[in-house]
Amino acid sequence: PCVVTIGRNAGEAEDLKDGRGSFRLHEQEKRLLEDACRNFDNVIVLLNTCGVIDTSFMDELPVKGLVHTSLLGEVSGLAVADVLSGRVSPSGKTVDTGAKHYYDYSTTDCFGTFEVPYREGSSVGYRHFDDKAIAPRYPFGFGLSYTTFEMEFGDASVDGTRVQLPVTVRNTGSCRGAEVVQAYFAHPERDPSVEPLKQLCAFAKTSALAAGASETVVLDFDVKDRAIYDEASASWVLTGGQYVVLVGGSSDTAAAAVALDLPRTVVSRTVNRFGEKRPAAKPAAALPETPFAVTVTMEDVLTGIATVEQVVAQFTDEELVSLVNGRIFNGGYAVSGGTGVGGVKKGRVDCEAGEFWSSEKYGIPALTCADGPSGVRLGNFGDPLSKFNAIAARMVSWPCATALAQGWDPKAAECFGRMVSEEMAAADIDGWLAPGVNIHRNPLCGRNFEYFSEDPLLAGKLGAAVVRGVQTKADGSSSGRYATVKHFCTNNQEYHRNEEMNIVAEKALREIYLKPFEIVVKESQPHALMSSYNQINGEFCAASHSLLTGILREEWGFKGLVMTDWWTISDKRRHPAAGNDVVMPGMAHEWEDLLAAVKAGKVARADLQRSAVRILNVVLNRMKAK
Numbered sequence: 001p002c003v004v005t006i007g008r009n010a011g012e013a014e015d016l017k018d019g020r021g022s023f024r025l026h027e028q029e030k031r032l033l034e035d036a037c038r039n040f041d042n043v044i045v046l047l048n049t050c051g052v053i054d055t056s057f058m059d060e061l062p063v064k065g066l067v068h069t070s071l072l073g074e075v076s077g078l079a080v081a082d083v084l085s086g087r088v089s090p091s092g093k094t095v096d097t098g099a100k101h102y103y104d105y106s107t108t109d110c111f112g113t114f115e116v117p118y119r120e121g122s123s124v125g126y127r128h129f130d131d132k133a134i135a136p137r138y139p140f141g142f143g144l145s146y147t148t149f150e151m152e153f154g155d156a157s158v159d160g161t162r163v164q165l166p167v168t169v170r171n172t173g174s175c176r177g178a179e180v181v182q183a184y185f186a187h188p189e190r191d192p193s194v195e196p197l198k199q200l201c202a203f204a205k206t207s208a209l210a211a212g213a214s215e216t217v218v219l220d221f222d223v224k225d226r227a228i229y230d231e232a233s234a235s236w237v238l239t240g241g242q243y244v245v246l247v248g249g250s251s252d253t254a255a256a257a258v259a260l261d262l263p264r265t266v267v268s269r270t271v272n273r274f275g276e277k278r279p280a281a282k283p284a285a286a287l288p289e290t291p292f293a294v295t296v297t298m299e300d301v302l303t304g305i306a307t308v309e310q311v312v313a314q315f316t317d318e319e320l321v322s323l324v325n326g327r328i329f330n331g332g333y334a335v336s337g338g339t340g341v342g343g344v345k346k347g348r349v350d351c352e353a354g355e356f357w358s359s360e361k362y363g364i365p366a367l368t369c370a371d372g373p374s375g376v377r378l379g380n381f382g383d384p385l386s387k388f389n390a391i392a393a394r395m396v397s398w399p400c401a402t403a404l405a406q407g408w409d410p411k412a413a414e415c416f417g418r419m420v421s422e423e424m425a426a427a428d429i430d431g432w433l434a435p436g437v438n439i440h441r442n443p444l445c446g447r448n449f450e451y452f453s454e455d456p457l458l459a460g461k462l463g464a465a466v467v468r469g470v471q472t473k474a475d476g477s478s479s480g481r482y483a484t485v486k487h488f489c490t491n492n493q494e495y496h497r498n499e500e501m502n503i504v505a506e507k508a509l510r511e512i513y514l515k516p517f518e519i520v521v522k523e524s525q526p527h528a529l530m531s532s533y534n535q536i537n538g539e540f541c542a543a544s545h546s547l548l549t550g551i552l553r554e555e556w557g558f559k560g561l562v563m564t565d566w567w568t569i570s571d572k573r574r575h576p577a578a579g580n581d582v583v584m585p586g587m588a589h590e591w592e593d594l595l596a597a598v599k600a601g602k603v604a605r606a607d608l609q610r611s612a613v614r615i616l617n618v619v620l621n622r623m624k625a626k
Helices: 025-038 073-084 124-130 298-302 308-313 319-322 389-394 399-403 410-427 458-473 507-513 515-524 545-555 572-578 588-599 606-626
Strands: 004-009 045-050 066-070 115-117 149-153 158-159 162-171 181-187 196-207 214-224 228-230 234-240 241-248 255-262 264-268 368-371 431-433 484-487 502-503 528-531 561-565
Touching: 004 025, 025 045, 045 073, 045 255, 066 073, 066 606, 149 241, 158 264, 162 181, 162 241, 162 255, 162 431, 181 214, 181 368, 196 214, 228 484, 228 507, 234 319, 234 484, 298 606, 308 606, 319 588, 319 606, 389 410, 399 410, 399 458, 410 431, 458 484, 458 515, 484 515, 484 545, 507 515, 528 545, 545 572
Parallel strands: 004 045, 045 066, 115 502, 368 431, 431 484, 484 528, 528 561
Antiparallel strands: 149 162, 158 162, 162 214, 181 196, 181 241, 228 234, 234 264, 241 255
């Protein structure tokens, strides 16, 4: 056999193109494949790519096998060798739809522009292919194995709106292997302009089954979570009628397993309308002066004789402004431009991204954060050998988020998060700027490899598992370290990412783009979240009270801090009232501008105090774990 590898790279500030050498094969790659097929009977193509690319060559050439690994990190070669040699039977499934043609996707006419109209609404990924009856080359949830499986559905257990469906999977082939059981919620009589033909509602993965062996998994989901958002009433609605749960090994082979009758239309919950012109948020009440005659410190909070609020009540305006501005350092002073130049902890490791403000006076330790997504990234890209750091060299390059999602295994994702937490401990890093749970809206997005899937449920479940792994130990206790879920939200392209204007209907926003964040917040309560650069419907996400307070905190119950992405151009004076707590990395001129606004009464001191309390609660969690 002959193995031909096709590779692609992508990253921040760079999208793929619908052209040769990018989404499509380069002419030299095409000739290489043609030569391989002329000289070998068994040609296997290995796609070591950052996401979905054009695979029309599978229709044009006698290629016998296609393996899509995504980016597997530093043990890619060993993993691929295990699969190609048959030592391990592959059990991954696609997390995106592989179209026959780029223009089969619903987002191709509104991608890569400054103003991006989300004309496709909620019809993203397999929803679009189902609704328009477009046959993909590789459907969502598809994946081959060296063995075969059959499924037998048990009797569903229904408790209110909660459904549990046992499915027995038997290995009917001759090789050991695992199967992913997928359930899709379908309303056969739905209005296609309102409701998708089907949507993923649950999934479970078996263990590696020997030939002839079987295992029963339970698909567990709440019907209310499959409600459709109604913009007119600002509520989640389940239309009355008969619903069908389809179960199978992929989206295109799922068969009816159980029918659920809903006698009438049900409103599951009513929410705050996104972007509604609500009364200006009242500033938080100023904290009372501390009754202590001496300085109250975080150590006093740790021992239980004081509160975080009492520490914050002592802060001067200058100290409040310092805390809500992150820092990067050069000799101890904030500098403009560049990251990874070390701070208070310099000497242990050069923190890649920056630190939160620290204070000996108040006993506030420095909290560092490092970038992701495929593990802990320390130092800068292209650093000279003189900046070599032995700790950085110990950090593992793990599989990217898309590769992790292709395993459809939350337990493995949680294990990955725990390994990241251990590496953070080795480098004395407190916060990790990951995972990203943005949706794969279009295959050309340059950061799709940092995100999990085109499906919000799969992205949310995998993201929640990673966060749990980072923030908790195996025994369930707190690790003291924090994950930062990003980029909130609609960061679905890199072109003009600092100012891009996304025009999104609230229905699509809630059903697709906010949904994975909602799942992560409710299931794993991340300690931090990063707002995105872009605008939604005329407002920067980083300064949106509707997004950061109305939805994130009031609806979902988020308890952590919100930080900006690095060097956002949104108005920093609007951040505290909106609910954005930390400006990263916190330039000197931004510190001066915010302080002047506070002194002039244009920014409420109480809003800064509220942000300070949120920040110090994360600090306190770290102190408790030490």
